[in-house]
Amino acid sequence: MSSSLDSGPDAGLGSGSSSGWFTEVFDSHGSAFSLKVTEKLHEVQSPYQHLEVYATETYGNLMVLDGCVMLSDRDNFLYHEMIAHPALFTHAAPRRVVIIGGGDCGTLREVLRHPGVEKVTQIDIDEEVTLAAERFFPALTASNDDPRAELMFADGVQWIEEAGDESVDVLIIDSTDPVGPAEGLFKTDFLRRCHRVLRPGGVLVQQSESPLYHSGTIIRELRRDMREAGFDSVATLPFPQPVYPSGWWSVTLAGKALDVTAFRETDVTAHELPLDYYTVEAHRGALALPPFMRRLLEE
């Protein structure tokens, strides 16, 4: 390690440059994270957002949407395992799964590892994300040809509005931050519709930002909104995620006529999925929130 006061990670990277550093500044939290990049591999302005892919020196490929890091080859396993497996092992027997967002297809891949799942529909508004994932993150899209997988490029909010009552077992909101195209996914009306679409015993899971930065704000509000939308139980699970603000992230589960603070522990212990992070102990440990979070989340 070495410090850098006079010249920083950004010094070498002019806009459009192909070498230097990529930096994401978290303005409201006074912190920033940088990765050394060797090349900009891809850049496209979709109707919804600005998408870039960089080759980094040590994190593999890096996808960036509107300047925010979405995922890297090196550490996306943490997020994708934690948004998929806790929810699927909390539901008693998930067969029908819907993913809103998730265009990089990493969550889809994890869901399809569950042999009991009969159909997964992924609805991302922006096809450019999936096209970029196919080219630059082929490991994540490796399951896209699974006959159980259905990929749609459409407005997830509208899809949920039109979906049949009690038609889904697990609903995964794998979105960007609650600004820009994903804003509608963090509203009570949307959560009410999610509740309607879920079968009894169903699970909703949503990425829910940083335990350090957002426990007293976004996470607390999301949990309150989930309860107001009719869900009977909520559980926030923190996990490490180096490329996201503070290096610490979370998902929040909500149960419809189901307690999401319990899960199929025996099945988790017995599974032979090729996972890198998720275990029965990781799930249990995450369910028991750190005391500082418990205090901030108190409603």
Add this chain to the structure above:
Amino acid sequence: MSSSLDSGPDAGLGSGSSSGWFTEVFDSHGSAFSLKVTEKLHEVQSPYQHLEVYATETYGNLMVLDGCVMLSDRDNFLYHEMIAHPALFTHAAPRRVVIIGGGDCGTLREVLRHPGVEKVTQIDIDEEVTLAAERFFPALTASNDDPRAELMFADGVQWIEEAGDESVDVLIIDSTDPVGPAEGLFKTDFLRRCHRVLRPGGVLVQQSESPLYHSGTIIRELRRDMREAGFDSVATLPFPQPVYPSGWWSVTLAGKALDVTAFRETDVTAHELPLDYYTVEAHRGALALPPFMRRLLEE
């Protein structure tokens, strides 16, 4: 959040400037972490290292040694709780505790929360660290007047060399990285002496770098060295630490005639210590390593 390509966190902080960003670059890992600083509060070149204290916009005060972030007001609770409590709750009844390093006194404070502890000696080579902590991190040094606390400013390696056989219950190596003044603390000879100094049933705990960056290197070697030094069991516990490289850190415990993969769970559940992170579930969850770490640590 916003991205920054043309001008980065460092742009505003010239050496000696009092406003802008402080950035730590992790060269060998191609990443960097930055905090917005409002003022440099303190700077001193000790005989051992270069010490700086900054006021940050959102992390409180920040201590930096030789350009590496040591701790911030905002998130030091994670490190200090995890280097102290797992070790103390693993030992059956710790009375005599020794801290090598730890000059900021945050670990000392956590150790003194255990009423059964009769004496804690902290041996840091650099008194400037403690002087800076007293001025700029008074919460951490709040227990320094406890009659059970002894602060020494001396060479920890030599102190261990001269310490009596089987005279210590818990030995905490709260050091900087294994380069510079702390290099001698990561060597097998030193670990052998630690083993000699510990009573049977004793616990050694050492900070052991990033699970993401160092599982296959520093952590793996430390665990092997601990076993070679005579310890009967080892356990590496990961935990989040936003200001450290990758935002994910670890401590490694080693037991002398003791299994460090078990701990006094009932006592942890019963305690009423004012903690922010450590719980019985956090300890259990940390003990069960993520599969990717298990594979990298396999000896």
